[in-house]
Amino acid sequence: MSKDFSFLNEDFDDLRDLLQQFENLRAGKSHSFLDEDSFEQIIDYYDEQDEVPIALQAAEIAIAQFPFSSALLLKKANLLIETKKYKEALQLLDKAALLDRNDINLYILQTDVYLALNQHEKAAAVLNEQIDQFEGEDKTELLLELADVYDDWEEFEKVFDCLKMALEHEPGNEEALHKICFWTEFTGRNEESIRLHNYIIDEDPYNHLAWFNLGTAFQGLKLYEKAIDAYQYAVAIDEKFDYAYRNMGDAYIRLRKYADAIEVLQKHLEIAKPEDVIYEAIGHCYEKQRKYTQARYYYRKASHLSPNDDKLYYKIAAAYMMEENWENAIKSLLNALKINKQSAEYNMSIGECYLEMGQEKEALLHFVNAVRIRPKSMQPWLQLVKGLYIFGFLEEALDQLANAEEKAGRKPVFQYYRAAVLIAMGKTKEGLLHLETALQQAPKILKKLVELDPAILQHVSVVDLVAQYRRKR
Template sequence: MNMSHDEEENSLSLSKFESMLKTNKVFFFDSEEFEDIILHYMDTGRMNLAKKALKLGLEQHPKSSGLKLVQVEMLIYEDKLDQAEKLLNDLYALEPTNEEIFIQRANICSKRDQHDKAIENLTLALKYTDDEADVYSMIGMEYLFMDNLELAKENFIKCLEQDDEDYSALYNVVYCFDFLDQNAEAIVYLEKFINHNPYSEVAWHQLGRQYYALKNYEKAVWAFDYACLIDEGFLGAYLEKAKSLEKLERYQEAIECYTITMELDDPTSYSLLRIGKCFEKLGNTEEALNFYLKTVHEDPLLDKAWIALTDFYIRQKNYQKALYYVNKALGIDNDNPLYWRRYANINQFLSFFEEAEVGYRKAFENGDVELDNFLCWSDVLYILGETEGAIEILTQAKELYANESEILYRLVGLNSTLLNEEVAEKELLEAVQIDHHKNYILKDLFPFVWKNERIQAILTNYKP
């Protein structure tokens, strides 16, 4: 890698400075060399060396405003804001048009959460600076702190008009569009940006993300493709292209894309899992299982991978194995209602009704208020002979799902079982009015109630 002339000079200054510290000889540096040395040490977090360099710098150049501004930066870094402010006021008296003074004042205001004042100072800095892009970017950040995303976006766009290679500003612009739910506007902006910068892989990648958010997966693939062509090592673009291909059901191409990501970097559990899912969609169960097992080997704590294995075996109707794997997932995430629901379903298939009841209850306790959960839970309670418990569950469900015939037909059966005939008949009248066709629920779940003459009379006499 070739160094630029500036980098080479900087590197020489650093080695000269460090050999000076070792030998205790005093070498002369001009003030700008000192500034570069100090900022290098601050950037790399070596504050002791930065302070030594500042002290020596000010001894050799006591009047250098550049070094005093670096001193201000160090004081701000250490939260000595009052000292920094005093030093800035002295500098301002000498150099009222030095943009760096306004920028450092803005940094102090920002640290004090006075973002309005910070913006005032940065606006003054704009009058005197040669680097407008940087100042616009700083103004954008202050507006972000104030949650004013429209004005933040406006300033990051101005920054990019001055410097279209400032990728952090580009990410920030897109962040603002995303936050404001302006995907279509983001696309218009990015396409305009790409017209001027056709080789900006970051812009192509962000364009793909916007199309993906709008569910325009064809266009997303097209944009990610360009990002990958410009930068053949762009891992994120390959990943998102693969996700888009999955959405288009182009599973073989998606697999190829995920495979590239694993060649660019170590295989991730995410890519392995997605490849498994693609193979399963293609009907290649052997390869699917192979990749699911690779995933859990790669990341044994990835609950989603254990659930993929659970679902795989549910589809194969191998409930014993499914139960083994769902227990693995629950061992990692014990509060996931979807996992508890699977645990309950599997146990119900295996006729382990007590375990199934625990699963439905745990799913409910962890926030699952889906109709299906209530229905299956009450069915299992009825099988276990807990008819009153089943009624209680369905009464709760009724509060959430009024006029739901599947609840009412079950209540008819349960109340008839407990010989609450009047209640049962009232519920049956309600149920048939909502959905007469679903009376098969009674026939399937409560055959004795179905044969009851009074029940049959209500069903026969029903006229829509």
């Protein structure tokens, strides 16, 4: 059965007639009488069409005919604010206040003027003085307006206070519920938010936004199990509440419950527009489950939506590296490097792949690139020295260790590496002296030496020194 929308045509015809009568009035032609409501419609129309000069003219004509109409004065004041005539607007608002002090638009427009003049204290004072004079939705609207003033003033704790008062006054207000979710996280006032939203839920157990906000507050306190419970109530009330599925997925990831996270994030994909961050999160979950093929599949889906995100190509490469698929890892890393040419991390990873493949020239080239990009960072130097060590360039390794200490500082790990290089060169006595120094400085990172060359523990003198040092400890 077709619906009757004829009333829309009637409204349009009525407005068109009003506009024609106004044009006749402007042109000095005969016209029908225009009452106060008609002028308000005409002003609104021209304002919405961005024809502010005509809207102002309509307001002036209207006020001349209805000089005691506070509504028309407010319309003109709003137009003056739009044209940045703030002094004139304030004068007009003072006049409107003498006629009607019960219209909240008066105070909202005064606030707009003071904000435009960067007079936040006056803007807040206007609203604070009036809030208790109003009830119902008007009071809520003024509290929300005051919250915006404090936001612009960067009084962020007071933003939260205003939103809290708005919800205590009107627990179901959706605008306040949406906003307080952000400000709870921003201010860290999670305990207060929990108490507030428990109160709201007691008033209305089927308020899905309140359950969601309760979940985010629990999540802010790292109480992930409680957060998940709250999100589950939210989606039970509104099964298409995509943000609840998103946050629930994050909470499951924090708990390392990757299968559960995948399930709820897949639900998010069913009901919402695909997003790269959701695909990436699912890929992360599969990676943590060591299901690298599935991980790469979702990382690729994410990269299709965000082709300039180099980190996604890096994650694809990392999944290949976990399977020791060095050639495919290099292809993905090179894609990442095309986007971010100054990444030492990507150069190190490419170098590592070539190292595993025994391609010394390519490996060392990328390690040198990493050092050039981040000369004051320890890790690129370690990778370069490791490559030189593995490929047998021992003299060069010693030279680069000296350069590393000059650029990145004297680190205990460099002593361990120097010890390994000297022992490999047959300078065992000198190497053991450096090893002893390293053990004195940082005994806990002895594993770095073993990672460089596990075979070094086959040297009896090395094993004896380590055992001797442990006995002393």
